[in-house]
Amino acid sequence: xxxxxxxxxxxxxxxxxxxxxxxxxxxxxxxxxxxxxxxxxxxxxxxxxxxxxxxxxxxxxxxxxxxxxxxxxxxxxxxxxxxxxxxxxxxxxxxxxxxxxxxxxxxxxxxxxxxxxxxxxxxxxxxxxxxxxxxxxxxxxxxxxxxxxxxxxxxxxxxxxxxxxxxxxxxxxxxxxxxxxxxxxxxxxxxxxxxxxxxxxxxxxxxxxxxxxxxxxxxxxxxxxxxxxxxxxxxxxxxxxxxxxxxxxxxxxxxxxxxxxxxxxxxxxxxxxxxxxxxxxxxxxxxxxxxxxxxxxxxxxxxxxxxxxxxxxxxxxxxxxxxxxxxxxxxxxxxxxxxxxxxxxxxxxxxxxxxxxxx
Amino acid sequence: xxxxxxxxxxxxxxxxxxxxxxxxxxxxxxxxxxxxxxxxxxxxxxxxxxxxxxxxxxxxxxxxxxxxxxxxxxxxxxxxxxxxxxxxxxxxxxxxxxxxxxxxxxxxxxxxxxxxxxxxxxxxxxxxxxxx
Numbered sequence: 328x329x330x331x332x333x334x335x336x337x338x339x340x341x342x343x344x345x346x347x348x349x350x351x352x353x354x355x356x357x358x359x360x361x362x363x364x365x366x367x368x369x370x371x372x373x374x375x376x377x378x379x380x381x382x383x384x385x386x387x388x389x390x391x392x393x394x395x396x397x398x399x400x401x402x403x404x405x406x407x408x409x410x411x412x413x414x415x416x417x418x419x420x421x422x423x424x425x426x427x428x429x430x431x432x433x434x435x436x437x438x439x440x441x442x443x444x445x446x447x448x449x450x451x452x453x454x455x456x457x458x459x460x461x462x463x464x465x466x467x468x469x470x471x472x473x474x475x476x477x478x479x480x481x482x483x484x485x486x487x488x489x490x491x492x493x494x495x496x497x498x499x500x501x502x503x504x505x506x507x508x509x510x511x512x513x514x515x516x517x518x519x520x521x522x523x524x525x526x527x528x529x530x531x532x533x534x535x536x537x538x539x540x541x542x543x544x545x546x547x548x549x550x551x552x553x554x555x556x557x558x559x560x561x562x563x564x565x566x567x568x569x570x571x572x573x574x575x576x577x578x579x580x581x582x583x584x585x586x587x588x589x590x591x592x593x594x595x596x597x598x599x600x601x602x603x604x605x606x607x608x609x610x611x612x613x614x615x616x617x618x619x620x621x622x623x624x625x626x627x628x629x630x631x632x633x634x635x636x637x638x639x640x641x642x643x644x645x646x647x648x649x650x651x652x653x654x655x656x657x658x659x660x661x662x663x664x665x666x667x668x669x670x671x672x673x674x675x676x677x678x679x680x681x682x683x684x685x686x
Numbered sequence: 687x688x689x690x691x692x693x694x695x696x697x698x699x700x701x702x703x704x705x706x707x708x709x710x711x712x713x714x715x716x717x718x719x720x721x722x723x724x725x726x727x728x729x730x731x732x733x734x735x736x737x738x739x740x741x742x743x744x745x746x747x748x749x750x751x752x753x754x755x756x757x758x759x760x761x762x763x764x765x766x767x768x769x770x771x772x773x774x775x776x777x778x779x780x781x782x783x784x785x786x787x788x789x790x791x792x793x794x795x796x797x798x799x800x801x802x803x804x805x806x807x808x809x810x811x812x813x814x815x816x817x818x
Contacts, residue, residue, distance in 0.1 A: 380731060385799050387799075387804075472795070536804075536815060538790075541818055549815070556815050557817065558816070558817035560818065564780070579818060
């Protein structure tokens with residue numbers, strides 16, 4: 328009798344192993360887009376990943392543990408909600424309303440909050456960031472893809488209506504003079520990343536990767552306990568010039584290579600110097616901001632690119648809430664001292680300089 | 687039944703159970719690890735159109751249409767890249783073959799993306815989980 332019991336026990340164990348694996352077999356169906364396949368994913372510890380086209384880019388949200396189905400679906404809803412609020416071309420958006428009225432416009436709390444943050448960053452960076460450049464950017468064709476070098480007269484005319492100090496925010500009410508247009512494109516993706524990371528944590532997700540069109544935000548660590556490895560894109564498009572290990576961090580890069588055109592041998596890229604109304608050429612070809620807040624890193628990557636090396640170093644020393652990686656047009660990579668242990672050079676640039684706080 | 691034959695039967699049963707257990711364990715290992723090939727997804731406007739295992743794919747071309755504009759995706763020597771694209775900037779074609787840097791191939795105007803499937807081992811992904 329004892330024989331058959333032990334036999335049965337072992338057989339049952341074998342069968343249970345079989346069934347356990349059976350789940351992973353079904354999970355081989357793509358665990359993407361749609362709750363049906365996601366449901367299978369949960370039973371077998373496969374990550375849930377969804378891609379959505381929003382804010383002019385592809386956003387891919389991948390969650391590895393916790394209530395991943397709820398986390399990802401709430402994240403997608405949030406992204407769509409924020410895009411509807413901030414899309415400059417959408418007639419129903421807060422930004423469209425602000426841009427098409429010289430009267431005070433009452434906006435959503437989330438818009439007011441981001442507007443307040445953005446105006447603060449414009450001021451803090453001494454105008455290296457300016458959320459009123461939209462008409463100039465449009466004239467260069469960077470918003471439409473119909474690139475052209477505009478007439479200097481047109482640019483100087485448009486520049487009369489730029490300047491973040493023309494935007495008045497009072498509670499949830501925004502007022503801009505006629506002709507002034509705002510755009511939260513330089514901070515919106517970073518803020519979206521923050522909101523999604525918050526949703527993830529609220530759903531018990533301790534491991535998630537958010538790729539918002541090259542803006543990377545990671546939640547926690549990878550499921551194997553190691554840190555995420557984030558490649559830093561080479562401005563000359565030869566792969567990654569370095570790798571950064573990250574945990575609960577936003578890594579956001581602004582590079583001239585992202586959107587540009589050439590005319591008469593000259594390269595014109597989409598990052599404009601608000602002081603000049605033309606592409607920012609101050610010696611930096613790629614600027615990466617690293618920190619816990621996506622909206623801050625998003626705002627900073629653009630600002631640091633515009634500032635140039637010396638101003639960027641000075642600005643970094645004046646604050647304590649972010650780190651940065653700069654690539655200069657004479658092929659040097661500069662990293663701030665807080666990244667010394669997490670940065671590995673990929674060998675594309677021979678020189679890596681460390682920027683110290685006290686030098 | 688003699689005590690001897692009873693013991694024999696007992697041993698045979700144990701061996702049979704052990705063999706069954708080992709076979710199932712190996713089969714599980716196979717199921718778990720065989721999907722660690724280079725799984726690639728082709729996504730159009732947020733929908734996964736294809737999930738491909740690059741290690742098993744023969745050379746071929748896939749045409750995807752979005753609002754009447756075509757993209758031709760090519761698989762060659764177990765690599766995938768954008769061969770033709772009806773879009774103004776051809777950024778997707780310039781990206782080259784998928785794989786070296788953990789960067790997806792994206793054709794923004796046509797809302798098309800080719801990327802490694804989530805969970806694909808980062809070693810298969812050029813050593814990085816993503817790129818900024």
